[in-house]
Amino acid sequence: SQTIHQWPATLVQPVGSPLSLECTVEGTSNPNLYWYRQAAGRGLQLLFYSVGIGQISSEVPQNLSASRPQDRQFILSSKKLLLSDSGFYLCAWSDPAGGNTIYFGEGSWLTVV
């Protein structure tokens, strides 16, 4: 069966520091991968998606970037965090051959102080 893991689960970072959140998917090949953000009291916003290695699409302009160095690895990064980057970040995947259901990881809580 397929599993998705992301880490770290929780982190507190000072303003201006870098960020790296990692996500891996097991049990499938060539998944579509996604990063969503859930700000406090708000819904979910799609940040990035990827349909293959090195292929990244950004949905909204922001202080973040994403990379996909391997087929089942998706990384969310920032060079300098802002207070407004605080939130709950969710990695997700879907099977491009298996329809339109998207499955989520456990999430990472980021607090920028």
Place this chain on the structure above:
Amino acid sequence: GNSVTQMEGPVTLSEEAFLTINCTYTATGYPSLFWYVQYPGEGLQLLLKATKADDKGSNKGFEATYRKETTSFHLEKGSVQVSDSAVYFCALSDLNSGGSNYKLTFGKGTLLTVNP
């Protein structure tokens, strides 16, 4: 563009009460519709889905029917439990502009609290 509107929360019910969380959508084409649940401190779990008009998705006593004529996908459960306390998200899925993958558009979520 696509959008999902779900009832504002929070919703507070007593155990064994009937639950309805309204969800309506705007979309071009024929999207699939989903309900996701988020328990405190966790990621989102797929609760149920429906892929075409008049389909009924069901799971764990929850159900929702895809109503194309009213563009709705209301979530219902006949008798809620304390363990159902969570945030519920309605979402629709369609192909992105490039046509290479699906993306979800979410409602803002509804917090449900069930008291014993």
